[in-house]
Amino acid sequence: MSTTAATTTLTTGAIPDIAPVTEHPKGATWIDDLRAARVVWKREILRFRRNRIRIITSLAQPILFLFVLGTGLGTVIKTPGNFKFTTFMFPGVIAMTILFTAIFSAVSIVWDREFGFLREMLVAPVRRGAIMIGKCAGGATVATMQGIIMLVLAGLVHVPYSPVLLVELVALMILTATMLTAFGLFLAARIQEIESFQVVMQLFVLPVFFLAGAVFPIARLPTWLGTLTRFDPLAYAVDPMRRSVFQAVHAPPAVRRQLSPGLSWGHWHLPVWFELGIVVLVSASLLGAAIWQFTRPE
Amino acid sequence: MAVVDAEASVEVRDLQKRYGDLEAVRGVTFDVAPGETFGFLGPNGAGKSTTISMLCTLITPTGGQARVAGSDVARDPLGVRRRIGLVFQDPTLDEYLTAYENLRFHAELYRMPKEKVPERIQTVIEMVGLWHRRDDLVRTFSGGMKRRLEIARGLLHSPRVLFLDEPTVGLDPQTRTNIWEYIQALRDRERITIFLTTHYMDEAEYCDRIAIIDNGEIVTLDTPNALKAAIGKDRISMRTDDDDKAKAELAERFDLEATVSSEGLIFQVAGGEEFVPNLFAQIDVPIQAVSIARPTLDDVFMSHTGRTIRDAEASTSERLMNNPMVRARRGR
Numbered sequence: 001m002s003t004t005a006a007t008t009t010l011t012t013g014a015i016p017d018i019a020p021v022t023e024h025p026k027g028a029t030w031i032d033d034l035r036a037a038r039v040v041w042k043r044e045i046l047r048f049r050r051n052r053i054r055i056i057t058s059l060a061q062p063i064l065f066l067f068v069l070g071t072g073l074g075t076v077i078k079t080p081g082n083f084k085f086t087t088f089m090f091p092g093v094i095a096m097t098i099l100f101t102a103i104f105s106a107v108s109i110v111w112d113r114e115f116g117f118l119r120e121m122l123v124a125p126v127r128r129g130a131i132m133i134g135k136c137a138g139g140a141t142v143a144t145m146q147g148i149i150m151l152v153l154a155g156l157v158h159v160p161y162s163p164v165l166l167v168e169l170v171a172l173m174i175l176t177a178t179m180l181t182a183f184g185l186f187l188a189a190r191i192q193e194i195e196s197f198q199v200v201m202q203l204f205v206l207p208v209f210f211l212a213g214a215v216f217p218i219a220r221l222p223t224w225l226g227t228l229t230r231f232d233p234l235a236y237a238v239d240p241m242r243r244s245v246f247q248a249v250h251a252p253p254a255v256r257r258q259l260s261p262g263l264s265w266g267h268w269h270l271p272v273w274f275e276l277g278i279v280v281l282v283s284a285s286l287l288g289a290a291i292w293q294f295t296r297p298e
Numbered sequence: 299m300a301v302v303d304a305e306a307s308v309e310v311r312d313l314q315k316r317y318g319d320l321e322a323v324r325g326v327t328f329d330v331a332p333g334e335t336f337g338f339l340g341p342n343g344a345g346k347s348t349t350i351s352m353l354c355t356l357i358t359p360t361g362g363q364a365r366v367a368g369s370d371v372a373r374d375p376l377g378v379r380r381r382i383g384l385v386f387q388d389p390t391l392d393e394y395l396t397a398y399e400n401l402r403f404h405a406e407l408y409r410m411p412k413e414k415v416p417e418r419i420q421t422v423i424e425m426v427g428l429w430h431r432r433d434d435l436v437r438t439f440s441g442g443m444k445r446r447l448e449i450a451r452g453l454l455h456s457p458r459v460l461f462l463d464e465p466t467v468g469l470d471p472q473t474r475t476n477i478w479e480y481i482q483a484l485r486d487r488e489r490i491t492i493f494l495t496t497h498y499m500d501e502a503e504y505c506d507r508i509a510i511i512d513n514g515e516i517v518t519l520d521t522p523n524a525l526k527a528a529i530g531k532d533r534i535s536m537r538t539d540d541d542d543k544a545k546a547e548l549a550e551r552f553d554l555e556a557t558v559s560s561e562g563l564i565f566q567v568a569g570g571e572e573f574v575p576n577l578f579a580q581i582d583v584p585i586q587a588v589s590i591a592r593p594t595l596d597d598v599f600m601s602h603t604g605r606t607i608r609d610a611e612a613s614t615s616e617r618l619m620n621n622p623m624v625r626a627r628r629g630r
Binding site for chain 1: 356379389391394403407409
C-alpha cells in the first residue's frame with residue numbers, strides 16, 4: 001500500500017453528511033430477523049459456490065463408497081434375482097453426502113469463531129437466533145445441493161430418473177439436511193477450538209452414519225445393535241429415501257423383505273409420515289438447543 | 299438532535315466486571331462527550347478490553363451502569379448495538395468474501411435502508427482508499443488494508459460512537475501512522491465520538507482526553523497536556539554499577555524515590571539538566587549512563603502507578619496467567 005495514495009484520498013472529496021440510521025421504535029422485528037437470517041444464508045451459498053475444490057472432494061468419498069465398497073459388497077451379498085447391491089446403497093450414500101456436507105457447513109461456525117467473523121455476526125443488532133437460523137438454512141441448502149449432484153449418478157446404479165422419485169428424494173434431502181445441519185450446529189456450540197472437530201467426527205458423526213442403515217440393512221441385526229439404530233435419527237431419514245427408491249425400481253417383494261423392510265418399533269412397522277415426523281421433531285429440538293447455547297450471555 | 303448532543307455519548311457509573319475471584323474491572327466512572335476522541339490507556343490485562351466489551355454489550359457487567367449513545371447497555375443492548383461501530387483488535391472479516399461483499403453483509407445485518415447502501419459503501423470504502431480493491435478477496439489484503447476495511451465497515455451504518463479496540467496493534471510503524479491519519483480525518487469529517495483503547499503511549503497523544511486504567515481501576519483522567527503538565531518534572535533514567543545502592547543514595551541525599559526497572563534506575567525530578575551535574579558530584583556509585591527526557595504519557599503512567607507500562611504488562615500477564623479463569627477463557 002502506498003502512502004501517497006492514502007494521503008490523496010484523505011485530502012480530496014468531502015465526505016457527505018451522515019444520514020442517521022433509520023431507527024425502529026422497538027427492538028428487532030421479525031422482518032429484520034428474516035433479513036439477517038437471509039444474509040447469513042447468502043454468505044454460506046456464496047462461499048460454497050466459490051469453493052469448487054470442496055464441492056469435488058466432498059463428492060469423492062460417497063462415490064468411492066457407492067462404486068467401490070458397494071460393488072465389492074455386492075459380490076458377497078446374495079440378493080434374490082441378482083438385485084444390484086449398489087441400488088440398495090444409493091439412498092444411503094446420498095444420506096452420507098448430506099451428512100458430511102451438513103456437518104462440515106455447520107461446524108464452519110467454529111472456523112468463524114477462530115477467524116473472528118462470528119464476532120461480526122454476534123455484535124450486530126439482531127437476535128442471535130436469527131443468525132443461527134440463517135446458518136442452518138445455509139448449511140442445509142449447501143448439503144441439499146451436494147445431494148442433488150449425487151442424483152446425477154442414479155442411472156449408473158439402475159435407478160430411473162423418474163420425476164416423481166426425484167421430487168420425493170429432493171424433499172427428503174431438504175428435511176435430512178436441515179436435521180443434520182441443526183445437529184452440527186448443536187455440536188459446534190460446544191466446540192471452542194478447531195482441533196476438537198476430529199473428536200466430533202469420530203464420536204458423533206461416524207456412529208450416526210453407521211447406525212443409520214446407509215451401507216447395510218438394519219432389519220435383521222442382533223438385538224443390541226438393532227436397538228442402537230433406533231436411536232439414530234438419521235435412520236428415520238434414510239428409510240423413507242430407500243422406500244422411494246425401491247418403489248421406483250419396482251423391486252420384487254423378496255428383495256424388499258431383505259433389503260428395505262422398513263423400520264419397526266417392536267412389532268409396529270413405522271409408517272413414512274411417522275418417520276418424517278421424527279425427523280422434523282428432532283430438527284426443531286436440535287436447532288432450538290443450538291440457538292439456546294449460542295444466546296446464553298457470557 | 300440538540301438534546302442528544304447535549305447528553306454525554308458514553309456515560310459510565312461504577313461499572314464492574316468480576317470473573318469468579320478476579321476483579322477485571324473494579325468500578326470505573328467517566329463520561330465521554332459527543333464528538334470527543336477518548337483514549338483508554340493501560341497495560342494489557344488492565345481491564346481495557348473488558349470495559350470496552352461491556353460498553354459494546356458483548357459481556358454483561360456484574361455491577362454499575364453504562365449508557366452508550368442514549369441506551370442502557372444492560373436494558374437495551376440492541377439499541378446500543380445499532381448506534382455503535384466496532385473495530386476489534388483481532389480481525390473479524392470474512393477472508394473468502396470480497397471487500398465489497400463484507401460491507402454488503404454488514405449493511406444487511408445492520409438493516410440499512412436498501413436504497414442508501416451502494417452510495418454509503420462507496421463513501422466509506424473510498425475514505426480508506428480501497429475502492430480499487432473492492433472486488434478482491436480480503437485474504438489477498440495486507441494487515442493494514444484489512445484494518446482499514448474494518449474501520450470502513452465500522453462506520454458503514456453511520457454509528458454515533460465508534461469503538462476502536464487497539465486499532466493499530468500488530469501493525470508496522472508506517473501502517474500505524476497511516477491508520478491514524480484515517481482516524482483523524484474521520485474525526486474531522488464525521489460527527490462521531492471515538493472511543494479507543496491503546497497501550498502505545500505515543501498514540502494516546504491523538505486523543506482529546508485520556509483515562510489511564512491499571513488493575514481494573516481508572517487512576518487518572520484528563521487531556522494529554524494537562525496530564526503531562528501536572529507532572530512538570532523530567533524523567534531521568536540511568537545505569538549504574540549498583541542500582542540498589544544508587545537508589546538508596548538518591549533517597550538519602552536528594553530525597554528522591556527511584557524505581558528499578560528494565561530500563562535501569564528511573565526517577566523524576568524538576569529541572570533535570572541542572573540536576574545531573576549535582577548527581578555526579580554527590581553520588582558514590584559509578585554511573586555508566588544517564589538520559590533526561592521531557593515528560594511523556596509514559597511518565598504520567600509511571601507517576602500514577604509507579605511502574606512503566608512495559609513492566610506493568612509483564613506483571614499483569616503473570617497475574618493473569620496464574621488465574622485459572624483467565625487461562626480457560628484464553629483458550630476460547
